[in-house]
Amino acid sequence: MAIASASVAFKSRDDRRKQIELEDARKAGLAPAEVDEDGKEINPHIPQFMSSAPWYLNADRPSLKHQRKWKSDPNYTKSWYDRGAKIYEADKYRKGACENCGAMTHDTKSCMERPRKVGAKRTNKHIAPDEKIETFELDYDGKRDRWNGYDASSYAYHVIERYEARDEARRKYQKGQQLKKLEDDEEEEEDGLRVDEAKVDESKQMNFAKVEKRVRTTGGGSTGTVRNLRIREDTAKYLLDLDVKSAHYDPKTRSMREDPMPDADPSDKFYGGDNRHRNSGEALEFEKLNTHAWEAFEKGQDIHMQAAPSQAELIYKNYKGIKEKLKSQTKDTILEKYGNAAAEEEIPMELLLGQSESQVEYDRAGRIIKGQEKALPRSKYEEDVYLNNHTCVWGSWWKDHQWGYKCCKQMIQNSYCTGAAGIEAAEAANIYLI
Numbered sequence: 001m002a003i004a005s006a007s008v009a010f011k012s013r014d015d016r017r018k019q020i021e022l023e024d025a026r027k028a029g030l031a032p033a034e035v036d037e038d039g040k041e042i043n044p045h046i047p048q049f050m051s052s053a054p055w056y057l058n059a060d061r062p063s064l065k066h067q068r069k070w071k072s073d074p075n076y077t078k079s080w081y082d083r084g085a086k087i088y089e090a091d092k093y094r095k096g097a098c099e100n101c102g103a104m105t106h107d108t109k110s111c112m113e114r115p116r117k118v119g120a121k122r123t124n125k126h127i128a129p130d131e132k133i134e135t136f137e138l139d140y141d142g143k144r145d146r147w148n149g150y151d152a153s154s155y156a157y158h159v160i161e162r163y164e165a166r167d168e169a170r171r172k173y174q175k176g177q178q179l180k181k182l183e184d185d186e187e188e189e190e191d192g193l194r195v196d197e198a199k200v201d202e203s204k205q206m207n208f209a210k211v212e213k214r215v216r217t218t219g220g221g222s223t224g225t226v227r228n229l230r231i232r233e234d235t236a237k238y239l240l241d242l243d244v245k246s247a248h249y250d251p252k253t254r255s256m257r258e259d260p261m262p263d264a265d266p267s268d269k270f271y272g273g274d275n276r277h278r279n280s281g282e283a284l285e286f287e288k289l290n291t292h293a294w295e296a297f298e299k300g301q302d303i304h305m306q307a308a309p310s311q312a313e314l315i316y317k318n319y320k321g322i323k324e325k326l327k328s329q330t331k332d333t334i335l336e337k338y339g340n341a342a343a344e345e346e347i348p349m350e351l352l353l354g355q356s357e358s359q360v361e362y363d364r365a366g367r368i369i370k371g372q373e374k375a376l377p378r379s380k381y382e383e384d385v386y387l388n389n390h391t392c393v394w395g396s397w398w399k400d401h402q403w404g405y406k407c408c409k410q411m412i413q414n415s416y417c418t419g420a421a422g423i424e425a426a427e428a429a430n431i432y433l434i
Contacts (some may be wrong), residue, residue: 036063076139080149082132089129093121101128237271247273292316390417 011019025031026044033041042051042062053059053066090102097104101113102120113128120127142148238249240260247258259273266272277283293305293312305312360371386393394413396406404411408422418425 085132086129087132090127093124103128103130105131289316388416
């Protein structure tokens with residue numbers, strides 16, 4: 001605590017208040033900014049815990065040096081060891097050299113050469129050259145870089161050229177086999193065939209659906225056969241309609257779900273969008289199967305479409321059978337209760353033609369005068385039902401923003417009807433209240 005208090009001067013309450021007012025003025029731009037040792041202005045908005053130097057630096061004036069990189073950068077390098085480089089090869093054994101190979105850059109214990117039957121120290125022959133010893137000072141990333149010193153050209157020399165040579169040899173062999181086959185066919189046929197490079201190229205074009213493509217694997221590269229389902233002469237789906245507002249094309253999945261030409265004639269369209277295939281064939285049945293699996297799992301049944309597809313399909317099949325059985329039972333129950341009008345006898349012609357013995361009279365405007373009076377529609381609620389000896393329904397009388405009974409002028413809905421005597425008693429009570 002004594003060291004810390006020595007570096008930070010004691011300030012009274014007034015000094016601290018003045019210091020705070022000065023800092024506020026600097027932040028508002030009313031006072032000039034504080035200057036460090038180098039004459040550079042210090043941003044007044046920098047927090048105090050960043051601008052104040054640690055006590056062990058003994059900083060007398062405000063400065064931001066403690067925030068800068070104060071250690072000098074060493075001479076970091078990006079170079080790497082020169083693998084296999086030799087600097088000097090002696091003619092005879094030297095004192096202090098390796099007793100096995102004779103090199104001065106390592107001892108016998110660290111020698112990487114095959115142990116000789118008689119070392120170079122005794123034979124004084126075949127002295128190995130000295131290795132090139134280098135010392136590098138690498139930075140943090142350089143020490144942890146696994147690919148430091150890797151030569152990318154070595155991959156092209158050792159891997160790419162080797163596989164290209166193998167593919168070239170395979171192409172030559174296949175071409176020779178095709179030429180040999182064409183020559184055999186020429187001998188059998190009378191007219192003959194002229195074998196040349198064009199014939200070989202045409203025979204390759206005939207098998208347009210077969211494409212030789214290198215498929216990358218973890219063990220290197222293996223050449224496999226990939227089937228190309230699109231003919232080269234077909235127009236790409238994203239070129240069918242060049243309008244910017246047309247159907248969206250996803251280049252990553254090569255999919256276009258909507259129809260690029262919805263107004264064109266369906267008989268002339270070669271492509272109608274991916275949704276046309278998604279909503280046809282077995283895709284709908286597969287979607288129903290997935291939906292049934294999801295709904296069954298939500299209801300507590302142990303079913304998973306991806307984990308056990310056979311089980312899910314069997315459960316869905318049983319579900320469809322039970323559903324059809326219940327539907328047929330419901331249909332039979334309804335027919336048994338109400339009958340089947342379609343299976344009964346034919347309807348009489350009098351009913352079909354609407355002929356009857358009733359007579360209806362009309363006026364000149366087409367209104368019915370006699371014979372068929374207009375029936376009033378009945379409500380689903382009970383009508384003209386009087387309770388508690390009332391002769392009028394509730395709501396037949398209105399006074400002072402309240403509903404009541406007209407027969408007794410009472411405002412209570414479930415009250416008993418008092419008739420005219422109740423009305424007179426109510427009027428007399430109102431006179432006495434006034």
